[in-house]
Amino acid sequence: MINDVFARRFQELTAAFDKVPFERSRASSDDLYVKRGDWMRWATSAQSLIRAAIGEDSPHYRNFVAAVENCNGWDHEVLTLRGVFLSAKDDFDGGYVFNVDLTVSGEVFGDFVALARQSLAEGHKDVAAVLACAALEDCLKRYANVCGLNTQDKTMQEIVNALKSGGHVGGAQKTLLDTMPKIRNSALHADWAKIAEPEVASVIGFVESFLLTKFSP
Template sequence: MKKIIQARFEELVKRGEELIRQLPRDDNGGIWWCITGDDIPKNQAWLESASNLIRIASGQDSHFNTECEKISYDKTKKGVPSDVVQKVFALLLSAKEEWEHGLLREIEYVIAAATFDDFLDHAEFYHKGNRKIEASVLASAVLEDTLKKIARKNSFDPRGLSLEPLIDDLVKRGVLKPVKAKRIKGFAGVRNHALHAEWDQIDIRDVGE
């Protein structure tokens, strides 16, 4: 996965350099403010790919992703603003450098995020099919793994802790807010029933709306 992300950074940077060179010019040789016509698709496609890579490599709530979303919000019905392409390219270069120095997300969490998405997609599928056993088992696996990874990311070992003490510990350390912890404990109750195959104690609505 790390090699794939690195290769994708290099590919998109190379493509970005080409697009920057091809930006439209005004009569004085300066960069024209907007990309129009047949050049829109390739620039828009690159912007989407660059934004997606930044989100994957840095995380949904990262500074890089926030800045990228803010820059990309500058839309026009007439085409793609030239400065948006320039700014996203600069952000991509910066993110690539941070990635190469190990200052973005650890690869473990990049892989985990993709795995969790798959698990949750399957859980949602079973939930829609009113299959509470499969849905609760998959959702519970995601919950427990996520909390343990959050603990390790905040430099403490979750081994030996059951779910509720782990949640309490995360609150004490300021990682979780009490209100959020209370909600998670509600999900933990479903997880405990699923773990002990107490299916009569679980309603499909307990797994999700």
């Protein structure tokens, strides 16, 4: 489930903060600071996770963004970032927050799949293929982003390969994913002769299963 991915990433970034190097200031031996590249690297990953797991409208995200904007690397500023992050983690782990955008996305994908299934049942194979493949590609990209993978300018095959190599999909889903890019390319390039009804049905079934296992809270 997608919440399991979030929870694991919260744990990873909590541990990663302990490795952020604090150094003594040359101006004052009592002051500690962190080089911009070091704290910004951690903060960027933390901000991305809070946004994905809880949403941009949450106070956790807004406070974290404000803390980043005010951070110059001094220890109290970097520790403020950590404090806001841990607040988000505690509320997420306790089940007190959820990402409305992610829930809505799952519902939208579900609507696409329902339309695709209806179109296929009515004999409109090509329409069903386009709807199902569009939902497939979008939900794979969204899930890859949550897993911390870069999807910008990536083909669907590259995204599939990254998900597989990172261990983010397994079992039957991993096997079925191998066939999806070919079907997607034929559908979105209107190469209808290369797509049969059983293949469209397989895409619809895969997206339904993927939504249940990855986009359920």
